[in-house]
Amino acid sequence: MVVKTIEKSVDLNAIDIDDDRYRISGASGIQSIVESIRNIGLINFPILEEKTSGSYRIVCGFKRVIACRRLSMPSIPCRVVNSGCSKIECLKLAVTDNTVTSMPGLLEEARAITKLRALCDHDDDLPRIAGTLGMNVNMPLAEKYGVLCRLPAQLQQLVEDDVLSxxxxxxxxxxxxxxxxxxxxxxxxxxxxxxxxxxxxxxxxxxxxxxxxxxxxxxxxxxxxxxxxxxxxxxxxxxxxxxxxxxxxxYPHISRFEASFSQNLKKMGLPQGVSLHAPRDFESPVYTFAVNFENIDELRQKADLLKKFSETNELIAILKREIEDT
Amino acid sequence: MKLKIRKVYIDRAVADYSETAEICTRIGGTVEYTGDIQSVFRRINAYKDPISAGKHLLLITRNRGDFIRTCPGTAQYTCCNYQILHIGSYCCMDCAYCILQAYFHPPLLTFFVNHNDMKNALENLFSSPGMYRVGTGEFTDSLIWEDIYPLAPGLIRKFAGRNNAVLELKTKTASVEHLLGLEHMSNTIMSWSLNTEMVIATQERGTASLDDRINAAAVCQADGYPVAFHFDPMIWYEGCEADYDQVVEALFRRVDPSGIVWISLGSFRFMPPLKEIMEKRFPRSSIVHGEFIRGLDGKMRYFKPLRIRLYQSIVDRIRRFAPDVTLYFCMEDDEVWGRVLGHTPADYGGLPKILDKSAIRHCKLA
Incomplete structure (x- = not known):
């Protein structure tokens, strides 16, 4: 369905910027829009819906309206949707406008999906309707988006700033x-x-x-x-x-045990080419000595060393696996 | 420990069983007959907390699988080769660490009533060569069902006088009066899972107190039953060693060590998915935050040196009171056995042999 609109000049004071029923975008980047409008003028007119009170609700162009206010413009040209336009049609306009005028971020997509879901008769309709607007969503993702929209501002900002996933x-x-x-x-x-x-x-x-x-x-x-x-x-x-x-x-006991293992290993002073590997998490009883060698003489030499190491107190302590109090 | 059933689902296939009729005379709650058990499962899974809901819903049905199964041990750790008699599943008590929360999908109190099949399975077992240790306490607590169907007395009589099988009834309850005076002929081992007062109070909702469990054991022992105890799962916390010492002391104040068939030891271990369930259902429990590593069987277990230390401490205390009692580990390796007990199962022919021998002696098998 094509939404019909009429163009008219609207007093900026008559636009209710606190009504965010159709708001998808965040608050970032407004200053650059202010500069753009100051230098070139308002190219894309915001789309509004007339409320029963006579004031207007923003469908598309929240940042543009705010920028125009900052520029102290008394009125701006807008497109006002036909009074028969449903909420979901208005929301679709908002989502489409947001997609074509900017690269929507995660939060914007989350807001779009969450608002769409609220207007769907059945949850099953959501993936299809979102699909027509270029958004792929399944219900588990829609659930997560719903939570994302309810996050406190601090957390939402950190997601927007890519600090948090x-x-x-x-x-x-x-x-x-x-x-x-x-x-x-x-x-x-x-x-x-x-x-x-x-x-x-x-x-x-x-x-x-x-x-x-x-x-x-x-x-x-x-x-x-x-x-x-x-x-x-x-x-x-x-x-x-x-x-x-x-x-x-x-992990106080594990940390101390690992430190003690490292200390004993260091004290053993294994030469280059000989290494002792503990079992993963010290669970298996099997330790591994790895020996690098290039010839029989070197192997014999290192085998002698291994015998020597096997008699050290450090190796005995390692194999005892006794745990110290924290 | 009484079952508090809000609704009973009766499988139409067992609607006219005498066992079903008997249960219906003993139980409250609304009754629904069903020919579609899967739909019951779906309804329970739709609950916000199916694990809690399943403790108040009872399904009466038939066991369509094997009544007798071998305990599912793993290759990396030593198993006792216990035979599980599958009488039903799940539990009305609510232990934070209980694996049954994650084991059944959905978890639902389920009681099997095709007892003729169970009796046939037992007869087959009794006539097979070999020695069998059979228990009902693997997928459920052995005694929680007694109020709705007194199964234990029948099983005790069934095992009485057998020369190649013993029954172990393992429980955290203390209601044993109805089992006293039965002709058990020592073939049934009454056993209790024991833990510290702290663990019982904070992690074992709805279970009998330590005193009540020990008293029940003493009463059974006085009635001639061989008894056994399971310190499993042992849980590590600051001061736990002293607390386990107290449990041991309390146990031997009331129970004669010469009548104990075995004491098993096992430390808290769990498949990783249980962690999330525990955190959700027991948010104040900190036992999931222990010093765990992933064991060779994929289960989370305490760091081995910690396990060894915990076992050494309790074994030392048990040995002071009961130097000759048969001690064994549930799912530990030879290193733990050697360091704590000074021998491996293989030194005595393997763990099943060790336990069989103790059962034969205490249960006076011919």
Whole structure:
């Protein structure tokens, strides 16, 4: 169905910019539109819907209307949709306009899908209707988009700025507000990769549960605060130290055991070409000595060394697998 | 520990079984007859929390598979080769660590009533060569069904006097009065899963207290039953070793070690999908945040040196009270056996042999 509109000049004060029924775009990039309108004028007229109160609701062109207000224009040319245009037709206009005038980001797509879903008679209709507008969506994704739209502004902004993935943002939203806020702040300042974010959230939550200390308190106490706020270290180094500190807190026995293994290994002083490998997570009882050699003499020499190593206290300690108290 | 059933689904295939009729006289809740069990499963899966819902819904049906199955051990760790008598599935108690939450899709209290098939399966077993340790406590608790159908007395009588089979009834309940005075002939081992007061209070919702379990064991022992205990899953937390010591002391204050067929030890382990379920259903439980590694069988288990330390501590305490009791590990490797008990199962012919021998001695098999 082609939506019919009429062109008319509309008083800017009559446009309700707080009515975001059809709003898809965020708030970024308005200043460049202000400059464009100042220099060239308003090329694409916003599309409005007349409300029963006589004021107008924006269908397309939120940023343009705001830019015109900033330029103190009293009225602007607009296209007003026919009064018989349904909500879903207006929303389709908004989505299409957003797609053709800009490259929609994740949040914009999420808003478009969530608003479309609210106007569909049945959820089953959503993938088909979204498809006609160039968006591929299934219901699990639509659910996630719905959550994304309900996120607090801080988290939405971090998703928009590519600091957080949608999944991580949703995971944070599932936590209590203080915890989510504290972790989001940490990620905003350190900008770890998605996999590091996942690891950090998991570690912080586990330590918090084990020690019965809120995450926000953990992050503002030693040793973590000293790492997070150490301006002498670059971002990557701080992330590395933070991960190491969290691992020690999360797995105290394993960390000490690994450290003790490394110390013993170092004390053994294995020569180049001979290495000792622990089983994964020290679960299997089988350790492996790897020996590089080029000829029989070298092999014999290293075999003698292996015999010597097998009698060292360090190897005996390694194989004992005794655990120290934390 | 009583079943609190809100709705009973009766498989039309068992609608006229005498067992079904008996259950119906003992149980409340609305009844729905169904010819389509899958549709029941779909309805339960549609609940917001099917795992909790399934604890109040009962399906009465027939066991269409084998009544007797071998315990599904893994190659990497030593299994006891127990025979599972599959009487039903799921549980009305609610333990945070329970694997049954993730094992059944959906989890639903299910009781099998084709007891003639079960009896035939048992007769076949009794007439087969070999020694069999049979238990009903793998897919459910052995005694939760007694209020709706007194299955245990019949099984106890069925096993009485057999010379190649023992029955182990494993439970976290304490209602054993109806089992006293039966002609069990020592062929039934009454066994309890034990844990620290802290674990019982925080992780085992709806189970009998430690005192009640130990008292029930003492009562059964006085009635001539051989008894057994399972410290499984042992859970590591700050101070846990002292707490397990207290459990051991409490146990031996009431129970004579000479009448204990075996004590098993196992530490908390779980398939990774259980973690999410536990976090969702038991948000205040921190046991999923232990120092776990992925074991050789894919299950998460405590770091091995930690397991060894935990076992060494409890074995040391048990040995003080019961130097000769048969101790074994559920799903551990030779290294753990050697370091904690000083021998491997192979030193004594393998774990099944060790347990058979103890069963033969305590259950007085000919």
């Amino acid at each position: 949608m999944k991580i943002a949703i995971d944070l939203f599932m936590l209590d507000r203080k915890t989510a806020h504290a972790i989001a702040g940490l990620f905003e300042s350190l900008r770890p990769t998605a996999s590091h974010q996942k690891e950090l959230i998991s570690s912080l939550r586990a330590i918090s549960a084990l020690r019965d200390i809120p995450v926000a308190e953990l992050l503002t106490a030693a040793p973590l605060i000293g790492i997070i706020t150490n301006d002498n270290l670059d971002r990557k180094r701080r992330i590395q130290l933070l991960r190491a500190a969290l691992r020690k807190m999360r």
